[in-house]
Amino acid sequence: MFRVAVIGASGLLGRAVVRELAAVTDWQVVPTAFRHGGPQEAVLDVRDAHAVNAFVEREAPDAIVLAAAERRPDVCEHDPAAARALNVDAVRSIATAARQRGAWVLSISTDYVFDGTEPPYDIDDTPNPLNAYGQSKLEGERALLETSDNALVLRLPLLYGPIVGWHESAVTSLVPAIVASAQPGAPAAPMDAWATRYPTFTPDVAFLIRELLLRFADGAPVCGVAQWSGDEPMTKYDIAQRLAQALGVQARLLAQPTPTDSTPRPRDCHLDSSRLEALGMGRRTPFDAAIRAVLDAFTISGERR
Numbered sequence: 486m487f488r489v490a491v492i493g494a495s496g497l498l499g500r501a502v503v504r505e506l507a508a509v510t511d512w513q514v515v516p517t518a519f520r521h522g523g524p525q526e527a528v529l530d531v532r533d534a535h536a537v538n539a540f541v542e543r544e545a546p547d548a549i550v551l552a553a554a555e556r557r558p559d560v561c562e563h564d565p566a567a568a569r570a571l572n573v574d575a576v577r578s579i580a581t582a583a584r585q586r587g588a589w590v591l592s593i594s595t596d597y598v599f600d601g602t603e604p605p606y607d608i609d610d611t612p613n614p615l616n617a618y619g620q621s622k623l624e625g626e627r628a629l630l631e632t633s634d635n636a637l638v639l640r641l642p643l644l645y646g647p648i649v650g651w652h653e654s655a656v657t658s659l660v661p662a663i664v665a666s667a668q669p670g671a672p673a674a675p676m677d678a679w680a681t682r683y684p685t686f687t688p689d690v691a692f693l694i695r696e697l698l699l700r701f702a703d704g705a706p707v708c709g710v711a712q713w714s715g716d717e718p719m720t721k722y723d724i725a726q727r728l729a730q731a732l733g734v735q736a737r738l739l740a741q742p743t744p745t746d747s748t749p750r751p752r753d754c755h756l757d758s759s760r761l762e763a764l765g766m767g768r769r770t771p772f773d774a775a776i777r778a779v780l781d782a783f784t785i786s787g788e789r790r
């Protein structure tokens with residue numbers, strides 16, 4: 486039986502991947518988590534190379550999807566060493582263990598490996614990360630591809646999808662400020678209108694990952710670097726307007742024409758997805774339909790329905 490380990494199965498993307506793969510009846514999915522797992526997930530600290538090795542030997546996966554990471558730019562900026570332990574060193578130990586076992590590794594990376602000055606970005610364009618997060622993910626890409634040639638880096642942009650709370654995605658984290666701005670007498674909520682993002686729906690990424698795993702299982706793996714992106718450009722101000730419409734609130738939003746983040750972020754990292762499109766892979770759910778499905782699971786004050 487084809488066995489797939491999903492490392493980071495408790496996260497925003499990992500949950501969507503496990504959900505998608507569970508629908509493939511003749512595959513066995515082995516999910517892992519660290520601090521937020523449930524009874525289904527094995528506990529694995531990917532910073533512990535011995536534990537990683539023991540896990541791969543014990544579970545003998547044919548393929549590993551690596552979705553564990555430190556993905557918060559501000560956290561990475563304040564503690565780059567901790568970010569490297571997770572985003573670089575752990576990738577290398579997983580790739581080493583996978584190579585010994587002959588397992589294919591699909592590791593998730595980010596559009597933040599680019600500086601955002603000359604979009605769109607092809608897979609061969611030169612990375613130039615602006616912050617510690619992007620730098621650590623770029624080094625993680627290199628650690629993977631230096632260690633194993635049976636591996637794929639999949640770069641993705643801003644993600645949103647089914648959540649456990651508003652904070653979990655940089656899309657839904659805008660909701661509390663949008664709702665507050667609609668209260669009588671409340672000040673307008675400032676929203677970044679400088680950087681362009683391409684919000685990408687986690688169930689669509691999970692669908693793509695299932696297609697990539699199928700190709701590996703069929704003996705035609707995609708290796709090296711690939712990219713996938715939603716195709717609707719939006720600033721956070723645009724996203725907030727569409728969220729307000731979906732929530733049915735009269736939000737008061739203030740467009741911020743210059744960046745306000747303390748951690749530098751790229752302006753527009755549109756990822757060219759043509760390598761995977763040429764293989765006939767992937768799907769894109771329109772933002773308005775997808776975000777309504779995400780919001781419908783919660784009340785406006787953030788309680789789960």
Ligand SMILES: NC(=O)c1ccc[n+]([C@@H]2O[C@H](COP(=O)([O-])OP(=O)(O)OC[C@H]3O[C@@H](n4cnc5c(N)ncnc54)[C@H](OP(=O)(O)O)[C@@H]3O)[C@@H](O)[C@H]2O)c1
Pocket residue numbers: 492493494495496497498499518519520521522529530531532551552553554555556571593594595596622641642643644645654655
């Ligand atoms: N979110 C985005 O907008 C976005 C955009 C582009 C690329 N990406 C990339 O997509 C991937 C998935 O991101 P995400 O948004 O799903 O992240 P997330 O929601 O923050 O989830 C992170 C996952 O990493 C696990 N983890 C953290 N420390 C760990 C450790 N020491 N050992 C093992 N597991 C550990 C967490 O497990 P516990 O919670 O159980 O501790 C969780 O399952 C990452 O590679 C990220 O860089 C994300």
